[in-house]
Amino acid sequence: MQNAKKFLFARNWQKALLPAFICCCVIFSLPPTAFAKDKVDLLVTGGTVVTMDGQRRVIEDGAIAIRGDSIVAVGPRAEIENKFEAVQTIDAHGALVLPGLINGHAHAAMSLFRGLADDLALDEWLQKYIFPAEARNVSPEFVEWGTKLGVLEMLRGGITTYADMYYFEDVVARVTKEAGMRGVLGETIIDFPAPDNKTLEQAFAYTQKYLDHWKGDSLIVAAVAPHSIYTCSEKTLQDAAALARRNSSPILIHIAEARFELEQSRAKHGATPVAYMERIGLLGPDVVGAHCVWVDQADIATLAHFNVGCINNPSSNMKTAAGVMPLPEMLASGEPIGLATDGAASNNNQDLFEEMDLAAKLQKIARMDPRALPAKQVVELATINGARALHLEKTIGSLETGKKADFILIGTGAPHATPMYDVYSELVYALKASDVCTVVIAGKIVMKDRQMLTLDEKEILAKAQEYKAKIAASLATPAPK
Numbered sequence: 001m002q003n004a005k006k007f008l009f010a011r012n013w014q015k016a017l018l019p020a021f022i023c024c025c026v027i028f029s030l031p032p033t034a035f036a037k038d039k040v041d042l043l044v045t046g047g048t049v050v051t052m053d054g055q056r057r058v059i060e061d062g063a064i065a066i067r068g069d070s071i072v073a074v075g076p077r078a079e080i081e082n083k084f085e086a087v088q089t090i091d092a093h094g095a096l097v098l099p100g101l102i103n104g105h106a107h108a109a110m111s112l113f114r115g116l117a118d119d120l121a122l123d124e125w126l127q128k129y130i131f132p133a134e135a136r137n138v139s140p141e142f143v144e145w146g147t148k149l150g151v152l153e154m155l156r157g158g159i160t161t162y163a164d165m166y167y168f169e170d171v172v173a174r175v176t177k178e179a180g181m182r183g184v185l186g187e188t189i190i191d192f193p194a195p196d197n198k199t200l201e202q203a204f205a206y207t208q209k210y211l212d213h214w215k216g217d218s219l220i221v222a223a224v225a226p227h228s229i230y231t232c233s234e235k236t237l238q239d240a241a242a243l244a245r246r247n248s249s250p251i252l253i254h255i256a257e258a259r260f261e262l263e264q265s266r267a268k269h270g271a272t273p274v275a276y277m278e279r280i281g282l283l284g285p286d287v288v289g290a291h292c293v294w295v296d297q298a299d300i301a302t303l304a305h306f307n308v309g310c311i312n313n314p315s316s317n318m319k320t321a322a323g324v325m326p327l328p329e330m331l332a333s334g335e336p337i338g339l340a341t342d343g344a345a346s347n348n349n350q351d352l353f354e355e356m357d358l359a360a361k362l363q364k365i366a367r368m369d370p371r372a373l374p375a376k377q378v379v380e381l382a383t384i385n386g387a388r389a390l391h392l393e394k395t396i397g398s399l400e401t402g403k404k405a406d407f408i409l410i411g412t413g414a415p416h417a418t419p420m421y422d423v424y425s426e427l428v429y430a431l432k433a434s435d436v437c438t439v440v441i442a443g444k445i446v447m448k449d450r451q452m453l454t455l456d457e458k459e460i461l462a463k464a465q466e467y468k469a470k471i472a473a474s475l476a477t478p479a480p481k
């Protein structure tokens, strides 16, 4: 009996194992790829993916696979899920998935001057208020907290890359890097004593050290930023350009922002600002020019010839009544054009959704032509065209295999965004910065469901209030002799 039981057990055991054995043989005889999925770090699944790639594909129920800091695949969800398995997944159902927005010109630290002086012409605003306020308040600590405030606002509104021009730019770079944000950050060079460097010699030495410090960084592109042709001599401009070019760094500069700049340039140099800059050897494919408002057809051809990135700042230009950039003509010339907020002191916020809306409407009303700048072209300015303007189009600006994983999820369920017929029209005319729910930069989640993961929001806002009191007090007393 005992033996019979043992026999039966052995038979049953063999019976039970037989199918498993056959199964294993099938598994092991198949190529390993038949079942194994490629491992990635992050999958974003189920959203409407607005790629901004060469074909401007919009993929309903799409997905993105990310390994490290880069995109390894973009496509329909079923296809991507079949191919990849991830350590972490973000469910994007009901959201738009867009390349991170690119703010082509800002002065992040100036967020602490938000609303300090408004309703003034650019030269009066600068000379009477901003330059004195800067002389009395700008320190490394000011730049640290001001940049934190600016970066916080930008990230919350879906900006993943920004270009900056300010003082103590090494501090700006450190704060930006710590926040996990991408930046093209230019140390300002200007002909009068600046808050960080009292002489040009010091400014050039500081800038060289700054460029050396950030060389080869994965998020920060250190740049040289001669302020403008009206605050820098010919020699300063040429020396700044030479310094940038010796270090293969971009040159950030304000170009033809206001009418006075054009008039001064004609009187002093017998040329428009663009023609003067060409004459002194400043223009090149490494230059990013903010504003480019007062440019004629010959200037536009010159800027296009040198592949100068030109940045449109509609809010700032409207607020200081600087003028209207001839955007349609500039786009027609093929030159790379981006969109920007400018500093919060002249805007008064860092909201690129607002800039998209205003860029479109400003061109329409200025020409009395609603076709002047369509929504799709505006989204291009804030993404792929903005990347071209910063000369970073190989790295960012669209959701494509091989590019850096910089993207945002935008909720579309709010009353002001419902219903949606066309993604581009939705993005430009309906959605708000506050609809951005999740932000990923270089594959890292920086904001998740509107919770900031890299910055202490409460502390930053409290510090900004403290600075307001200090700045107001500094302006209430007469200027130090």
Ligand SMILES: [Zn+2]
Pocket (backbone or CB within 6 Å): 105, 106, 107, 254, 290, 342, 343
């Ligand atoms: Zn500016």
